[in-house]
Amino acid sequence: MTLSPAARIALRAVMALGLAVIYVPLLVVLVNSVNADRAFGWPPSGVTGRWWSRALDNEGARTAVLSSLKAGLGATAIALLLGTMAAFAVARYRFFGREAVSLAVVLPIALPGIVTGIALSNAFQVVLKPLGIGLGLFTVIVGHATFCVVTIFNNVLARLRRTGTRLEEASADLGADPFRTFWHVTLPGLRSALLAGGLLSFALSFDEIIVTTFTAGPGARTLPIWIFDNLFRPNQAPVVNVVAAALIVLSVVPVYLAQRLSSGGRSML
């Protein structure tokens, strides 16, 4: 399609504006993390590493990051296992209620977090409390896993439907039992789907706040909850800002990886 010069200039301006709305605030956060002015005055009066070193020393922030990492890894591990199994059941077998199972697995991602949160909180109180298990990191992981499963399930299901069973037949034909076939043929075929789904799952868990609020006991504060708690304490504002800046930098890595994977890098096949 050919555009007139005027249309081209207009569309470029709109795109620049749209990207600016997204990225200028992020840039401000990054700049403020080294802004020497305590009240984030603009323009910055100078560059300082003070906030970064204070954030690194902050015990609360450090444990929060650690909790979030544990929650994200735990939820993703559960999701990888259950999501892959469910995807195999739906893709490879015909059974009564297959469509219903498929819908039931996907639904939690669409449910409002507040509903999931209340429901899980009630269930944990009723079921786990009598067993002596209180709210904590474990319940956060279970809560996150409910919707993290979906990302794995969808990725793996799409992959299984696309590849079919011919490679597994070839493997069996060459003498491999089902375990070897899974290990040598099926799993390598799923690798990029699992990685992409896992990255998304981890990202979902890492910034989750609503379900976490309902399922985390006082002992298990994840990073989003810590940030939220400290957001309105003027004293902590520079530290929160540094944490946010760190997260921006760190987010680039998985997004870049996921993009490379889904664009079908040759090495991932």
Place this chain on the structure above:
Amino acid sequence: MFSVMPDSAVRIRDLRKTFGSVEAVAGVDLDIGDGEFFSMLGPSGSGKTTVLRMIAGFERPTSGTIELGGRDVTSLAPFDRDVNTVFQDYALFPHLDVLRNVEYGLKVRGVPRAERRERARAALRSVRLDGLDGRRPAELSGGQRQRVALARALVNEPKVLLLDEPLGALDLKLREEMQVELKSIQRRAGITFVFVTHDQEEALTLSDRVAVLDRGRIEQVGTPAEVYERPATAFVAGFVGTSNRIGAVRVRPEKIHVGIEPDAGSGGESGGPAEDGPGRDGRAEGGAGTGDRHAFGTVAEVVYAGPATRFVIDLESGDRVVALQQNLRTSSMDVTRHRGARVRIGWHAEHEFSVPETGAGTAPAS
């Protein structure tokens, strides 16, 4: 010949397979001899691939038995059977390079690394594919993938090799090349080949014996010559080559000799002197239209096809026949001007065959 086979490589008895309400295989009996190149020929939907998949173990028969080398394998899993398959789309493992693809069968069976490397390289050499060990399947041409698939199966030295339309995806030139090579590999290795194809020429060229299948049943089993020259049913006569009906008998196109009537240069309906001598009792008089059977007709169509010319001839009896003449002396200029010419065709009684005619297609009275 393979008429008596005490040691069948594959023995199939009353094999049936239904998918839902569709009977894909409807009672098949087969004995395939040791070291035989055996083809299953049929149109799509004839059940040939389903039979192959049941021999490999990918489908479980609804009923019937399959024996490999005298051992009942009907209920065994694919990995417990001493057969290997070359798949139609090759099914190479995309994440493994050529050498690792070929090694795969040896690796999962626990053959030590050094030995399997050596055997895999030897298998690749036997299919004339050296120097591509490190390539991924995606980096190979269709013909190269075909060779890798073949090497991957052969390296396991199976008793029986199953080939599911393995040449279907190749272009004509490459296909003919691979046909020759398949045949020589089979002879050298002495492995039983069970070859599925819908290409009758391929089946006739390669096979020791051919089974022609239609709608889940075997129509005929025989050597290529038997199947071609003595078809057992109307289906075989029509599917394997072209068959002409002349009265109550059938004759293959290349068995009919076409003689242009001497005064027919002007073409059209002008009758020649021999016109009143129709029928199969006529005796050869001139050099044209040799044979001890004769008929007269008009050329409806002439197709020049390089080495041969195809005549479509409307006989006076009302039958339409196709005759194939080699272009030994003629050129395209010569043949095409015969359109509309009166001709006398001749053939030998020994080349006639007849099949049980079924349904509405019975031959019209002459």
